[in-house]
Amino acid sequence: MSTTVIDGAHVVTMNAGREEHAGGHVVLEGNRITAVGPGSAPEAVRAGADRVVDGSGCLLTPGLVNTHHHLYQWVTRGLAVDETLFGWLTTLYPVWARIDERAVNVAARGGLAWLARTGCTTSTDHHYVFPRDGGDLLAAEIEAARSVGLRFHPTRGSMDLGESDGGLPPDHVVEDLDAVLLATEAAINRWHDPSPGSMLRIAVAPCSPFSVTADLLREAAALARRRDVLLHTHLAETLDEEKFCRERFGCSPVDYMESLGWLGADVWFAHAVHLDDDAVRRIGATGTGVAHCPSSNGRLGSGIARARDLRNAGARVGLGVDGAASNESASMLEEVRGALLFARATGGPQALSVRDALEMATLGGAAVLGRSADLGSVEQGKLADLALWRLDTFAHADIADPVAALVLGSRPPLELLLVDGRPVVEHDRVVTVDEHALAREAVSVHQTLLSSER
Ligand SMILES: [Zn+2]
Secondary structure, eight states, X not given: OOEEEEEEEEEEOOXXXXXXXXXXXXXXXXXXXXXXXXXXXXXXXXXXXSEEEEOTTEEEEEOEEEOOOOGGGXXXXXXXXXXXXXXXXXXXHHHHTTOOHHHHHHHHHHHHHHHHHTTEEEEEEEEOOXXXXXXXXXXXXXXXXXXXXXXXXXXXXXXXXXXXXXXXSOGGGOOOHHHHHHHHHHHHHHHOOOSTTOSBOOEEEEOOTTTSOHHHHHHHHHHHHHHTOOEEEEEXXXXXXXXXXXXXXXXXXXXXXXXXXXXXXXXXXXXOOSOOHHHHHHHHHTTOEEEEOHHHHHHTTXXXXXXXXXXXXXXXXXXXXXXXXXXXXXXXXXXXXXXHHHXXXXXXXXXXXXXXXXXXXXXXXXXXXXXXXXXXXXXXXXBOOEEEEEOSSTTTTTOSSHHHHHHHSOOOOEEEEEETTEEEEETTEESSSOHHHHHHHHHHHHHHHHHOOO
């Protein structure tokens, strides 16, 4: 088992006491953290290590956890750039209807490699577009995650409420309810690894109240609970969705989901922007998770989620980049900054501290994905998922507080990103992919999707 020592960095542990060690050390053996503390690692440990990383001038944080994404959208960025959610979706559904295994594999490699560059070590993905002749799209993105080296929690998404039944998506991109349930259970059987050090876990994720039936939501919850996996969907993203639910179901999106058994410690919602006080209280009281996606909500003009209120109410709140077609930047670190700025713009300067913003992207995300025991902090026994940020740069060197430099400053170079103890980024370059070749592949897939006619 190989031993790595990182010495001399400012270590943000995110442990229970929120300890930080200026010039501290971390020791890793294999894929686990075996020691964390102030000062240098003991000389005997340094001498016996396979690798000693000089962390001076750097900030060491837990790897960031992304709780909401649609990786396939990496190859459909920059479209409908001035639209609302519903306008943007109806423009993009016909493009997405053409995706296939190659498109999803290239998009997922691009999206995940870029997430790595922005400090992310674990990501979920919400994939819900399965064209009939598209091939095995879940396998295509899982292969991508393995090649990039990120810890991956993909969901088997779905849509079964087409336009002719009053839904938003066109009929040719929705699936039949029974087919969805069979494919979802097959995905759990084939891929889900519940072990503590797992690199791959599956969740069940019907797309949204306006693209799936109540029957699918109910059956999906039953399936997830029978198989002990998590449940995920979009909720309360826009006022258009609120109007849709009031007209169709006579209640708010949260009332609707509660009536279908969709509140609880095994559920997380993306967005949760438009919530009244009672909805915030119920989400908090049930320990439901929320993926707060400030950049996407800003890009689509959807509104600002009540992240502080949700945290105070007891909800598990993480951060998400959301799909790359509604957040072309798709950077986890930018979501930390965005969450802080949004919270303070609406709630005043005390609404969210720089350390609480970072906490949402680490401990918060780990809690949302059910990984609190193994991820989210730099502590003995946890998995070796770490980000080492270089702060002795022109842009950061004289910022007094290193955590403020990371959260409030521009994105620092990422000196090293370790996932499961293995390097994915070194000296601000992803070492597991050829970045330039991948960019060319993404351009090619983008052009094919935009030019082909069915
Ligand atoms: Zn989304």
